[in-house]
Amino acid sequence: MAGTIGGRTVSSTYAPVRGWLLLPSWAVIGVFLLLPMLLMLVYSFLTKEFRGGVIWEFSLAAYDQFIFDRGLFGDEAPSIEWTYITIFVRSIVQALLATVLCLLIGFPTAYYVATRPARTRALWLFLITIPYWVNLLIRTVSMKFLIRDNGPFNEALLGLGLIDAPFQLVNTNLAVQLGLFYSYLPFMVLPIYASMERYNASLSEAAADLYATRWQILRRVIIPVIKPGIVAGCILVFVPSLGAFLAPDLLGGAKTFMIGSLIEEQFKGNAGNWPFGAAASMILLSMVLVVLMLYARSQAKEL
Amino acid sequence: MNSQVRSSASVAVGIENVEKRYGDFTALMQINLQINDNEFFTLLGPSGCGKTSLLRIIAGFEPTSAGLLFLYGEEIENLPPDKRPINTVFQNYALFPHMSVADNIAFGLKMLGWSSSDIEARVEQMVSLVRLQEFIHRRPAQLSGGQQQRVALARAMAPKPKVLLLDEPLSALDLKLRQQMRAELKQLQRDTGITFVFVTHDQEEALSMSDRIAVMSDGRIQQVGSPMQIYEQPANRFVADFIGDTNLLDAEIVEVAGGGASVRLGTGDVIKSDTPENVQIGDRGFVSLRPESMRLRAAADVGTDAGAVALQGVIEDIVYLGTDRQYTISLASNLRISVREQNVASGSADGLHIGNDVCLQLAERAARFLVN
Ligand SMILES: Nc1ncnc2c1ncn2[C@@H]1O[C@H](COP(=O)(O)OP(=O)(O)OP(=O)(O)O)[C@@H](O)[C@H]1O
Ligand SMILES: [Mg+2]
Numbered sequence: 288m289a290g291t292i293g294g295r296t297v298s299s300t301y302a303p304v305r306g307w308l309l310l311p312s313w314a315v316i317g318v319f320l321l322l323p324m325l326l327m328l329v330y331s332f333l334t335k336e337f338r339g340g341v342i343w344e345f346s347l348a349a350y351d352q353f354i355f356d357r358g359l360f361g362d363e364a365p366s367i368e369w370t371y372i373t374i375f376v377r378s379i380v381q382a383l384l385a386t387v388l389c390l391l392i393g394f395p396t397a398y399y400v401a402t403r404p405a406r407t408r409a410l411w412l413f414l415i416t417i418p419y420w421v422n423l424l425i426r427t428v429s430m431k432f433l434i435r436d437n438g439p440f441n442e443a444l445l446g447l448g449l450i451d452a453p454f455q456l457v458n459t460n461l462a463v464q465l466g467l468f469y470s471y472l473p474f475m476v477l478p479i480y481a482s483m484e485r486y487n488a489s490l491s492e493a494a495a496d497l498y499a500t501r502w503q504i505l506r507r508v509i510i511p512v513i514k515p516g517i518v519a520g521c522i523l524v525f526v527p528s529l530g531a532f533l534a535p536d537l538l539g540g541a542k543t544f545m546i547g548s549l550i551e552e553q554f555k556g557n558a559g560n561w562p563f564g565a566a567a568s569m570i571l572l573s574m575v576l577v578v579l580m581l582y583a584r585s586q587a588k589e590l
Numbered sequence: 591m592n593s594q595v596r597s598s599a600s601v602a603v604g605i606e607n608v609e610k611r612y613g614d615f616t617a618l619m620q621i622n623l624q625i626n627d628n629e630f631f632t633l634l635g636p637s638g639c640g641k642t643s644l645l646r647i648i649a650g651f652e653p654t655s656a657g658l659l660f661l662y663g664e665e666i667e668n669l670p671p672d673k674r675p676i677n678t679v680f681q682n683y684a685l686f687p688h689m690s691v692a693d694n695i696a697f698g699l700k701m702l703g704w705s706s707s708d709i710e711a712r713v714e715q716m717v718s719l720v721r722l723q724e725f726i727h728r729r730p731a732q733l734s735g736g737q738q739q740r741v742a743l744a745r746a747m748a749p750k751p752k753v754l755l756l757d758e759p760l761s762a763l764d765l766k767l768r769q770q771m772r773a774e775l776k777q778l779q780r781d782t783g784i785t786f787v788f789v790t791h792d793q794e795e796a797l798s799m800s801d802r803i804a805v806m807s808d809g810r811i812q813q814v815g816s817p818m819q820i821y822e823q824p825a826n827r828f829v830a831d832f833i834g835d836t837n838l839l840d841a842e843i844v845e846v847a848g849g850g851a852s853v854r855l856g857t858g859d860v861i862k863s864d865t866p867e868n869v870q871i872g873d874r875g876f877v878s879l880r881p882e883s884m885r886l887r888a889a890a891d892v893g894t895d896a897g898a899v900a901l902q903g904v905i906e907d908i909v910y911l912g913t914d915r916q917y918t919i920s921l922a923s924n925l926r927i928s929v930r931e932q933n934v935a936s937g938s939a940d941g942l943h944i945g946n947d948v949c950l951q952l953a954e955r956a957a958r959f960l961v962n
Contacts, residue, residue, distance in 0.1 A: 492651055493684035495671040497698035497749065507697075511688045 331565035349566035382528035393475030401483035458540035466534030474523035482516025608657030635806030883956035888941030
């Protein structure tokens with residue numbers, strides 16, 4: 288085993304973490320992550336039982352259903368089924384938007400906090416994490432109360448005379464977007480803050496000394512140097528946003544459905560279709576893996 | 591200082607009555623300096639005396655609290671760092687970790703908007719100047735300390751600055767490399783004709799490289815002069831003590847004649863001494879005697895030319911230093927003095943053993959009287 292520290296390869300002889308110390312982690316990952324995923328993979332290729340569950344009989348029906356419409360009784364000539372593809376595309380767009388929004392708001396926030404004196408910094412971090420002491424479900428529900436047609440947000444706008452009729456937010460893509468953005472913002476702020484805090488301010492001075500303007504310093508030095516933090520933040524926001532179901536469930540409606548809700552629905556109660564839910568999960572998983580692989584590739588190219 | 595001096599083309603950096611306060615702490619007071627064009631100028635002083643603060647003011651990273659700053663006669667106090675034709679070699683190098691050596695060196699040129707063919711040519715030139723040809727594609731983390739230092743140097747010199755500021759650039763290197771880099775830096779300065787403002791707390795470094803040195807302590811400039819002036823005619827006790835080894839003995843002026851004077855030491859002996867201007871009989875202060883400015887003779891050998899003898903004592907200790915021997919001599923009135931004799935040839939130390947009586951002869955102008 289060899290690792291890299293600060294770009295240099297270090298030999299493992301004195302590396303404090305020996306292989307066997309990782310055994311418990313491997314056990315947990317194996318039992319609670321790999322095994323269930325394997326199970327899902329298998330389920331996605333089985334036949335559905337009508338009241339939930341599966342029949343142990345190989346079938347490609349779940350994947351087929353995802354892509355093709357063969358009529359109500361499955362005997363018509365196949366045409367492309369747009370329902371689920373639309374849901375996936377919507378999910379990707381929403382997750383990308385949430386990532387961009389979190390980056391736009393999170394970067395300046397992290398920058399501001401990281402450039403405060405040490406003591407104020409701790410206070411700011413504390414303030415940023417406070418809302419996250421409350422359960423996400425509760426926070427999402429309260430957001431719904433806040434933005435619904437007769438909620439305080441609309442009441443205020445009406446009261447100020449800025450609008451004549453309530454501004455409908457609940458059940459729109461915008462509301463879901465707000466929910467995603469709000470849920471995952473700290474996942475953007477914290478990694479960026481962490482790499483910003485380690486950033487050596489004399490690099491900015493060196494750049495200024497070499498005739499870079501403030502904007503050039505930001506673009507050519509600060510952002511590239513803290514890029515690992517930015518990328519980590521983007522992944523930490525994008526991946527859970529893609530599979531989110533609380534925000535679309537609570538703030539959205541039928542027209543704002545996302546993958547997470549679709550999967551959730553398949554396993555909930557007796558009406559679900561387990562193989563279909565499993566297949567949707569597998570497709571979601573492969574998309575996430577593609578994103579992570581692209582990231583790994585870009586990192587490898589840089590070294 | 592009149593405005594003619596300020597605008598004179600031969601003064602690269604003019605500093606007038608500059609002060610720097612951090613809160614209620616005064617880091618620099620009443621700094622007045624004129625750093626000449628093409629000069630290798632060194633700021634020398636102990637840790638915390640304000641060298642970096644002064645350098646950062648010249649570079650534009652810190653505003654002054656008072657005073658004026660000129661670059662070739664033009665006021666630059668209100669110019670931000672990216673508008674000053676001054677480049678810095680940082681103490682920790684501050685190389686851009688995400689860029690190759692070549693990109694680091696090209697950075698300033700890109701910011702200045704040079705064409706890519708000009709940049710390429712200049713980078714090549716700089717890389718061969720600091721002999722890093724094989725490393726241009728490496729990242730800073732893949733270089734040794736000495737190589738990083740050379741990248742920092744090349745990066746700062748590439749845009750052809752009028753003034754180059756260097757903040758203890760050699761302090762992270764080992765002794766051998768440091769000595770080699772001293773010679774290289776000096777050579778670079780001569781070849782390029784760029785004005786160097788070099789910061790160090792190492793007096794040997796300062797003496798061996800500089801055209802002129804400003805000795806600083808506690809936020810003030812103590813003396814400005816050539817290495818020889820600083821060493822041989824220190825302006826005060828601090829400079830005498832900080833630069834090289836010296837013996838500082840209490841002294842009082844008993845006679846003033848021409849450029850020199852006679853002073854009485856605590857031993858009762860009266861010796862000839864250099865003095866600053868305007869000393870008077872009765873002034874008290876110190877005499878600085880460099881260990882290598884005295885000759886040691888066994889009392890038995892002196893005999894007839896006793897007239898050249900200044901002081902007498904007994905050898906208390908001898909330390910062998912390779913090229914030299916260092917003798918500790920106890921004088922009258924419980925005073926001690928240290929003397930260095932070169933080990934010229936075997937036998938040069940004949941008769942100089944611990945416990946022997948010895949006579950000290952002073953070289954001409956060996957003693958320097960200091961008021962404070
Ligand atoms: N930003 C600052 N805030 C408060 N005090 C400071 C600041 N920067 C420097 N000082 C103080 O000013 C004095 C001079 O500091 P400076 O860094 O110029 O010293 P230096 O001569 O470069 O020392 P060294 O050889 O150790 O680098 C020190 O006492 C230091 O504590
Ligand atoms: Mg310093």
